[in-house]
Structure formats: C-alpha cells, structure tokens
Amino acid sequence: MQNVLYICGMKEYDNPFHLKGYYGPDTFCDRKNETRLLSENMQNSRNTLLLSVRRMGKTGLILHTFNYINEQHVTPCLYVDLFSTQDLQAFINQFAGTLLATFPEKNSIGKKIAQWIKSMRPVITYDSLTGLPEVSIDFSTHRQAESSLTNIFSFLEQLEQPIVVAFDEFQQIRQYPEKNMEALLRTHIQHLKNVRFIFSGSNKHIMNDMYNDSQHPFFASTTPIILSEISNEVYSAFIDEKFGNHNRTITTDAVQFILEWTRTHTYYTQAVCNHVYATEKRKITKPIVQQCCHDILMVHEPIFYQYRQMLTHIQWALLKAIAIEGEVSQPHAKEFLKKHPVGTSANVQRALEALLKNEMIYCDELEKGVRYRVYNVFLSRWLERKQ
Ligand SMILES: Nc1ncnc2c1ncn2[C@@H]1O[C@H](COP(=O)(O)OP(=O)(O)OP(=O)(O)O)[C@@H](O)[C@H]1O
Numbered sequence: 001m002q003n004v005l006y007i008c009g010m011k012e013y014d015n016p017f018h019l020k021g022y023y024g025p026d027t028f029c030d031r032k033n034e035t036r037l038l039s040e041n042m043q044n045s046r047n048t049l050l051l052s053v054r055r056m057g058k059t060g061l062i063l064h065t066f067n068y069i070n071e072q073h074v075t076p077c078l079y080v081d082l083f084s085t086q087d088l089q090a091f092i093n094q095f096a097g098t099l100l101a102t103f104p105e106k107n108s109i110g111k112k113i114a115q116w117i118k119s120m121r122p123v124i125t126y127d128s129l130t131g132l133p134e135v136s137i138d139f140s141t142h143r144q145a146e147s148s149l150t151n152i153f154s155f156l157e158q159l160e161q162p163i164v165v166a167f168d169e170f171q172q173i174r175q176y177p178e179k180n181m182e183a184l185l186r187t188h189i190q191h192l193k194n195v196r197f198i199f200s201g202s203n204k205h206i207m208n209d210m211y212n213d214s215q216h217p218f219f220a221s222t223t224p225i226i227l228s229e230i231s232n233e234v235y236s237a238f239i240d241e242k243f244g245n246h247n248r249t250i251t252t253d254a255v256q257f258i259l260e261w262t263r264t265h266t267y268y269t270q271a272v273c274n275h276v277y278a279t280e281k282r283k284i285t286k287p288i289v290q291q292c293c294h295d296i297l298m299v300h301e302p303i304f305y306q307y308r309q310m311l312t313h314i315q316w317a318l319l320k321a322i323a324i325e326g327e328v329s330q331p332h333a334k335e336f337l338k339k340h341p342v343g344t345s346a347n348v349q350r351a352l353e354a355l356l357k358n359e360m361i362y363c364d365e366l367e368k369g370v371r372y373r374v375y376n377v378f379l380s381r382w383l384e385r386k387q
C-alpha cells in the first residue's frame, strides 16, 4: 500500500506535476541536452543567453542545471530573479539577498558577505513562506548605488573560485529608469574571470535588441540556448511514468490528447496533468481529461472576459481568429481577411502590433516563415470554442 501521510486530516500534497518552482530531478521532465549544454558552458567559461517564450521552462532549466552542477562538484550558483525589480536599487537588493541566501553565515565566505552587506545598513527581513532573506538597502544617491554594484562584482572576483550567476527575466533591466544599466553591467561582466553568467529572458524583441546592438552588443560572446517544446515521445513517457508511480494508469489517447491540446507548452501540459491527477481517478481515460480541460477553462473564464474589456474590437477579433486557426503565418492574406471579421490589412497590422506588445500573441520565426500564436494556450482553447 502506498505510504500516504495525513496532515490536519488532509492528504499530503503528493501531486507529481508541479506548477511552480523546482522540486528536484524526479518531477522534472527531460531537458537533458539543454542541461548538458548549459553546464558545459559553465565549465568552459562561456556565458549563456537562455531564451524562450513564456512558461516554456527557462527557470526550471536553470534550477535543474544548478542541481546537476552541484551533484558533480560544489560550485556556488546564484539565481537572481529580476522579475519584480524596477530600478538599480532593487537590482542590488535582489542580488545581495541572493548572496546572503546562497552563502550561509556559518562559513568564511558567508561571514564576509554578511559583514559587507550589513556595513550598508540594510533592513533584512525573511520571507514568511520561503524563509529566504530579503535585503533592503536605501541608497541616497545614484553614485552610491553604482559603487555598491561595483563592490558586489569585485567581491565575487576576490572569491577566486568559479561562481555561476543566473539573471532571470534579464529583459527587466530595460525598464529601469537608469539608462546606463546595460553599459554598467557590461563593463563589470567583461572583466570577471571566475564568474559565468546566464542571462535568461522571454521578451524576444528586447533581448534581440540587446543582442544585435551593433555599437554595444550586450550578449557579445555569449552562447545562445533557445528552449522549445519537450518532444512528444519523451513527455508522453514522463506522464505515463508519473501516473504509474502513483498506482494509476492513463491511456495513450488520453496522454496524446493532453499534449495536443496544450501544444506541449510546458506550463499548460503540467497544469492539465496536475488537474487530472487531482481527480484521484485510478484509470484515466480521454473523457476524464477532456472534462478537466473544460473545468480549467471555466475557472479562467472570468479573467478571459476581462481581457476582452482591455482590447479593441479588432484586436479581440484578430486574437480570436488566430486562436481558431491555431497558428497564422499570413495574417494579411486575402483568404484570412475574408474568413475572419478583422477589417483591412492596415487594421490587422495595427492590431498585430498591439497584441504582440502586450504579449497576447507571440511570433515565432521558423525556417518556412513567421508564425503567430495566442500566447496563453488556455485562452486560445477557450477563444476557439466561443461563438
Ligand atoms: N522540464 C520540466 N518538467 C516538468 N515541469 C517543468 C519543466 N520545466 C518547467 N516545468 C514547469 O513548467 C512551468 C513553467 O516553467 P518555468 O517557470 O520554468 O518557465 P519559464 O520559461 O521560466 O516561464 P516565464 O517566462 O513565465 O518565467 C512551471 O510550472 C515549472 O514547474
């Protein structure tokens, strides 16, 4: 019999399909090549640019690779999430918090870090859920902030041992009021010999801009890794195994339905599997999965209606048209304009630009040309059903 723990009368959370964070290799599917590439880059002094559309698994891959690197040898790996940072001060606070969390005060490096951070008179609080430190240093001048950034990097250099720093949601630095942020970081990063960087981002437009800047390419000499969907074969085997490990079976057509319906877009595939698992059914068939998909759409429906309020009539019509088609490569073509109530080619152009800008759709550049898709797979599936 399965060993099930009960906490306060509730079955302990044992769902193997996670929707947030990283829970170790057991519940992580594949990414073997990318993990190997990323860790090879780290071991061979190469910085990496990690790109994908949202929710494909960049953060998961970084944390999985850190886990892998530390199974081989102990290398300090710093994961700095820039998602909520709005300026240089927040960048430094986030970086300092990560340093404190990565190097415990027990060892000599940790002591030095703690001393140095405390010398800036920070307010240090601990997140009530994760227990991780959060640092808040108030810089009265921009110069002070810049020199603290210099200090962080010189500090890392002085450690004279390999260190990996991942800046997740790196495109965020483009939103800072400090317009010299890229130049500032580039200068530091170029000189550090013992630190390897991972720059991870999803906004292709901004990241490309930084990459292609002919005057000051930020990512000059970084190795790019573009993360795409996990293969159908590998994901099917993973889903099958996870249900099997928990004494459940899932039919092949049920698994294929999940992968097709979610387009093997990692977050959405995980979310459907998570819901299917939560039904506690022992034998999972396609109708059970279809019911779960319907339930998920119903839960999200009020939010989807809010999106409609935010968009113009044409933008909404174009979004729906793209959802109905699944993917569109020629949104200006006569047949497309005739088939969907999206107005003229000029209307479509304006709406496309707006939808791309607010990340309601994304554009893939494939060998055979471009492809537009609705970003949120659940929204796409909901729109295609609505009359
Ligand atoms: N290889 C994997 N196996 C299983 N689950 C995964 C895998 N990769 C990612 N996930 C899960 O998929 C979801 C999305 O992954 P993640 O947050 O890493 O994507 P992301 O590309 O960083 O997204 P964003 O651009 O929004 O930050 C999370 O729920 C994560 O737990």
Ligand SMILES: [Mg+2]
Binding pocket: 058, 059, 060, 168
């Ligand atoms: Mg992420």
